[in-house]
Amino acid sequence: MQIGQYKIEPGETKEIDLYIGELPTGSTVTVKAHIYRSKNPGPTGLILAGMHGDEINSIEIVRQSIFNGFFTNLISGTVIAIPVLNIYGFMNFSRYVPDGKDVNRSFPGFSTGSLASRVAKVMSKKILPIVDFGLDFHTGGDSRFNYPQVRYSPKSVKALELAQSFNAPLMIEKSTISKTLRAEAKSRDIPILVYEGGEALRLNGFAIEVGLQGIQNVLFDKKMIDKKSASPDREKLSFKKTTWVRAHQSGIFIWNKSSGNSVKKGEAIGVIYNPNGTESTSVKASRNGYLIGHNNTPVVNVGDALFNVGYQ
Ligand SMILES: [Zn+2]
16 A cells, blocks of 8 residues: 555554645644554545544544554554644644635645645545545534534445444434535545534543444444444434524523434524623524534524534
8 A cells, every 4th residue: 555655564554644735934744644454455444533623522533543542453454544634723723724724625625725725635635545435523613512423425325334334323414515525535436424523622522432432333344343342322313404593683692402402393492692681582493303413602693503403
């Protein structure tokens, strides 16, 4: 297996640096990838996190999977684990790279493009061509909390199988957004599952635990590892449609129902208070469904997304 200037033989484990660009200081920025190859042939899986630099749960999941040696005794195939793709965002507590662009809206990317475009290009050129499947770890953006869930592409048997194998509490069938890694991979018939759990800049034990279990479940089903920790027996739900309940007025927002609960149409699930203390508005569920995400922000503007509802 060849990745850039690195050659990785069967049975070999290697930590490699993928060149991305330079900081204004002149320092070189590289992305670390950990390559684990079994002596036995098998699929190559990408375990990716930190595409959005502030999504720390994702980074922590992949860090723990490396630290706990999930991939050190593969019985077949190869794992490419990248814990922090967006080094710039990670340093700056930001989703974006310093030029304000989103790596996950920059695929397939250009080697002469913006920083985001260059990061995407490295993935498209050096990693995707050798990958058979991928797990791309994310968390809710800003203060939005996502109940642990996998998102997979419709009309893809491979993606559906991957989602079932991962065994997260929620399975969401969601079309790809253009210029994302998942869309680029789909155009090459490579299934990539997006995992969402918790919120940006805040570690969440449940989201991390589900992510770690999911990695093991997928690798076990692909016969790449021969043991995994026991899956807790919990309710699993799947949704093909989602909608946001938005703020009808600005003010101080307090939810009284959070992600991981069912809601009924018209049910009061939060309140927005005018900070002058004179008025309040009830936030009501727009339909029967299940809260797959909610906003933890204390102050909202009219139109802000407050609750993400999954429904059939
Ligand atoms: Zn993300």
